[in-house]
Amino acid sequence: MTGFLTSVTSGHGNTRDLKEYHTAAEALTAIKRIYKENSEKVKTRFKAFSEGDKKSPLDVGYYPYLGLEIGPTDINLNSRLAYGNLHSAGFFGTTLTQPELFHSYYLEQIELIIQNHDRPVVVGVSDRPMPLPFVIEKASSNVSGDDVQALQSIFPMPELANINDAIANGIHETEAGAAHPLALFSAERVDYSLLRLFHYTGTSPHHFQRFVLFTNYQRYVDEFIEYGLDQVKNGSEYRAFVEPGNVLTPNPRLTDIDASGEAPHHLPQMPAYHLVRNRHEGITLVNIGVGPSNAKTITDHIAVLRPHCWLMVGHCGGLRRTQRLGDYVLAHAYVREDHVLDEDIHPSVPLPAIAEIQMALTDAVAELSGETTNLKEHFRTGTVYTTDDRDWELRHKELAQRFNQTKAIAIDMESATIAANGFRFRVPYGTLLCVSDKPLHGEIKLPGMANKFYQDRTAKHLRIGIETLRSLRESGIESLHSRKLRSFDEPAFR
Structure with missing residues (x-):
């Protein structure tokens, strides 16, 4: 059973097109679809840019969003695992990226939170745009120096203010109306590191x-x-x-x-x-x-x-x-x-x-x-x-x-x-x-x-x-x- 939810008032911030899923497999399928659709928007516009179109606007691609809401009676204190469980009521969520790479990991984590809390998860489109370098790794290879400014005026670029380890370091503060963190790393933080891994290794x-x-x-x-x-x-x-x-x-x-x-x-x-x-x-x-x-x-x-x-x-x-x-x-x-x-x-x-x-x-x-x-x-x-x-x-x-x-x-x-x-x-x-x-x-x-x-x-x-x-x-x-x-x-x- 699935159903669409209101996004702005749901406690999941400025997300949209949220839909409930009661199984991890269905949720992950939706995440993959959203990621593919939104990354294709960036790839299509960049291809046009490389072929000379420097003026048409971009249909911005956004990262998938995964979240859930649990109430006081949904808390499970009996889980034998150290993870896959939340210990307080509220709204929780995270942006996700590269779902093919993280298929087995995402599937396991989503299965655990559904099982432990007997609650559906929601999947939708986040308000975090996909930066061009995180979608097209060699974005600059076909772009001349004169086109860099035009490139930056069309495509979102990485915002370092949103790429940090505040959650892992225990200093993250959830903004009003937003969900509490569901994962240690945001999609942008993950993509940043994936690019660096190839560079260093x-x-x-x-x-x-x-x-x-x-x-x-x-x-x-x-x-x-x-x-x-x-x-x-x-x-x-x-x-x-x-x-x-x-x-x-x-x-x-x-x-x-x-x-x-x-x-x-x-x-x-x-x-x-x-x-x-x-x-x-x-x-x-x-x-x-x-x-x-x-x-x-x-x-x-x-x-x-x-x-x-x-x-x-x-x-x-x-x-x-x-x-x-x-x-x-x-x-x-x-x-x-x-x-x-x-x-x-x-x-x-x-x-x-x-x-x-x-x-x-x-x-x-x-x-x-x-x-x-x-x-x-x-x-x-x-x-x-x-x-x-x-x-x-x-x-x-x-x-x-x-x-x-x-x-x-x-x-x-x-x-x-x-x-x-x-x-x-x-x-x-x-x-x-x-x-x-x-x-x-x-x-x-x-x-x-x-x-x-x-x-x-x-x-x-x-x-x-x-x-x-x-x-x-x-x-x-x-x-x-x-x-x-x-x-x-x-x-x-x-």
């Missing part, structure tokens, strides 16, 4: 998987490429392997698509590699390089894809005399001296360890290292100190007391940033590092020592990360999304 957002590994050394990438190509050549789990330039190597046993893509002349800033599985439940590896700025940037954008978890697997400096090169460090706490997220999440906010990930990492280390009985000999759990100073060793006297006070066992430049953004964006996180040097104790990474270390440990370390993600997926992703990552006033969407 050299691969389309459609290839990203929902289990993510971050690393800070090229050797891990080399091992992942070798592993990934072997999987699609000889395995039966992954459908394809994708490299920068959208270079796709298919698994002929699982798909009939052809190899495609062209390797770029130069690698992007943070190249990404994808082992593709159905429902985006494969593995993505991103080489973020060194430093917290890159770590923040890439997690800011991958977060809109709503991954099930992300892990940092990289190198660190050992801070204890008893550690040896090649030992593993499992972070259970972080000292945040990276500073890049201080304005978004205050350094005093604790970052809780995610028990499911900690246990899966520990089990994977034990299994793949073959050290089930003497695991602690090469495996330490403790605090990781993340700094934004690559030459922190030159401040040894100043930092020695700080290390002692925090009881840190390792230092790096990315792990706390990735964990903090995971906490901020409700993405479960974990860190397993490998000691590559011990500067405080005179063991500095020299070329010969580094090569031997890399050869002995990199492949095993990467495999531990891969097996951890496999274990988490097979154990059931629902248990990953803990309530400890959600506040008391949360949007329903995971």
Whole structure:
């Protein structure tokens, strides 16, 4: 049963053509139709513009809108999941984008809110126009410099005032007459990040998987490429392997698509590699390089894809005399001296360890290292100190007391940033590092020592990360999304 609703007085702001849907499949079909119709308006007008029509007006395209109203008796306090549920009465809504890309995610979230509240959702047209660059990625490629002003006078452009993380940061204030947030990100915020992902990683957002590994050394990438190509050549789990330039190597046993893509002349800033599985439940590896700025940037954008978890697997400096090169460090706490997220999440906010990930990492280390009985000999759990100073060793006297006070066992430049953004964006996180040097104790990474270390440990370390993600997926992703990552006033969407 469906029916049209009045828009302006309904509590959903200046939306229009709202229609009720009692099933997620019907609602998503409507969302796809609205998105296609409105994006086609922009594409059609841009085609005319490219062919010389600089004066005709634009039939503006608007993002789809999804919302619902729940009353005091519709609140469900018995849901076993940490998401898909609202805990107060009122109107809730969000704009949506790229429904084909987010098909399985949207379908799951809409199903949950309908089931948990026994209420229909409404779908309609929002009052947020689709900016030209978010509909046509290469909009400027056929436009001369003289036409830029004309282009901007016809088409809506991104409004940075409406592209922010106020909801995720817990500082969003709902305007009078508008609905409360139903999701962490607006359609514009999502589209902004989707464009940035290709820019930074050299691969389309459609290839990203929902289990993510971050690393800070090229050797891990080399091992992942070798592993990934072997999987699609000889395995039966992954459908394809994708490299920068959208270079796709298919698994002929699982798909009939052809190899495609062209390797770029130069690698992007943070190249990404994808082992593709159905429902985006494969593995993505991103080489973020060194430093917290890159770590923040890439997690800011991958977060809109709503991954099930992300892990940092990289190198660190050992801070204890008893550690040896090649030992593993499992972070259970972080000292945040990276500073890049201080304005978004205050350094005093604790970052809780995610028990499911900690246990899966520990089990994977034990299994793949073959050290089930003497695991602690090469495996330490403790605090990781993340700094934004690559030459922190030159401040040894100043930092020695700080290390002692925090009881840190390792230092790096990315792990706390990735964990903090995971906490901020409700993405479960974990860190397993490998000691590559011990500067405080005179063991500095020299070329010969580094090569031997890399050869002995990199492949095993990467495999531990891969097996951890496999274990988490097979154990059931629902248990990953803990309530400890959600506040008391949360949007329903995971």
